[in-house]
Amino acid sequence: MSYVAIKGGKAAIDSAAAATDYMRCKNAVDEPIKLSVIEDQLRLLTSRVVSEGGLYHPKLAALALKQFQGDTLEAAFALRAYRSTKPRLLETPLQDTSKMRCIRRISSAFKDIPGGQMLGATFDYALRLLRLDLANEDLAAFRQVAKNFLSNTPEADLPDSFPKVLDALRAGGLLPPVGTMREQAFDITRDPLVFPVPRSAALATMARAETGSLLAMAYSNMRGYGDVHPTVAELRVGYLPVMLPHPVTGELMEAGEVLMTECEVVAMYESGNAGDMPVFTLGYGACFGHNEVKAISMAILDRALQKGMRDGPDNPSEDPEFVLLHVDGVDSMGFASHYKMPHYVTFQSDMDRLRTTQGKLRKTGETA
């Protein structure tokens, strides 16, 4: 009788909600997880959610992670839905990432970059050996870590911001000059993607795309379904001051800051317009939070898509429709989940078609 169990939806939903909340609270000796614990100790998880949610609010992201029990897709989704209730009050002017207060910046193009390499917090060179001492971490030892780090680190004379590596390349004539933005940036939250779309629409879509989806598409290009062959000119992570016009004077003032990851890749040169010198080409990636793999993937795809937009796609990762319509976590997870809903009517209709076809073939078989 399970097939006809279409009645009793309300009771079923209520019970499912209760069972879900029970799973969160079932271990009665545990303490409820504090939002600040998620935001700080699971900072990369929080980063992922603010980035894919397209809403910079780490506290709400931490709340969403708690509520959805660590599911990044669901948590990002909840931030998006929250965003739907808010009007757009203002369009931000262009923000200058050279003003970023970096916590990390590296370049794989040059050993010596103006301002120097700054490794910061990264697992890049960490041995992936499980630290079993963390399993039962002592509170005193936990606190000592921060204390030691802060007292042992000299207050170096670090500048607030660093020059951009690309500027040096540009000064050397290896990159095209910065173009001027011809049209207003495309706002994907207010306009649907109708292809062909401008590069700004592609960048905005990728900036809040699902990390794994972007990585998979970018990786296909790296492996051979494409030929970007990037060099990371600069990867920086830090707090970008958000400048907004003063409501009365119109003068730009700092309204807050957002943690961002930005990646610029340089790819092989192309012949420029007739008579111009050939120059390197660029790919750009940026997103909220500390998400280096995402920013790198985005930069590679940006470069691949620029080629696809200009010459037509030779590979899936160069096809704007293929990439941009399939990287959104909210869209793709929602649709994958919807197959769990009843499809009784459509399946009934499918059976009718199959039986009719079978009946006809049987009849032909009999007469033959």
Place this chain on the structure above:
Amino acid sequence: MNESYELPLEDAGYSFGFLDEYAKKEVRRCILKAIAIPGYQTPYASREMPMGRGFGTGGLQITLSLIGVQDTLKVIDQGSDDSVNAVNLRQFVQLTCPGVEVTEKTEEATLLQSRHRIPEKPLTEAQILILQVPYPDALVVVEPSEARRKVMHAEADYSRLLVKLYEDIVHFDEITISHRYPTRINGHYVIDPSPIPRWDVPKLHQSKALVLLGAGREKKIYAVPPYTLAEPLVFDDIVFRVEDFRDANGVRHACRCCGSTVSFLDEFSDEQGRVAYQCSDSAYCEEQQQPHSGSAA
């Protein structure tokens, strides 16, 4: 770090209709355009709703943009008011639209949101039917690129779709498309009428009620305005057929609850493991079971 900012605790309550007013206005403008160009897929900036893409967010955005306190809403899924998803959507509307009446009776509703079915009871001019759409474009079976499909629609070039139907006949002696049957609206645009069964497609033709179709994930709204041609794509010598509920002897199966022989039936195994049939439209079935309703009395 921004240590000073707070959680928006005062936001626990949502405004009427959940979406902000600009978003609702935008959806209404797209609806007007969709009605003005019957069958044309009007792109719009679909907002994220608090339920999954694929669970009816396109239909829901239309419903929330149109609904007012004077409205009475009916929500069905697979023909049933009480299926999990229908209950979920209805509860959400009740939560965010205080004062709106809900009903299970088709004739009482001013707005009907549905997934996969059109009610058996004919709709009226005073009603709007909102269908949830997973795939808005009938051409997707023959052309994956949206940009190319857009051109094909503009030129009313449905040749590849017709070839697919023709090939079906060659292979199987039948057109194999079951639900989502491509339907030409007002003599031009061919739409995907949402995954309604073939049974429901004729109800679109010259419908008294306005039919709005919303695809949230694919960000499209389209319409079959009242009293508009809606013709399933077929050939002159191949007629369009709806689902056949006759047994091997040609006797029409009846609903095991209300006895109706004129409704779309769900097939399932009963307690004894025998095949049983029951109306898919639960409100219709219940009405048929009332002692004083119709000729059954």
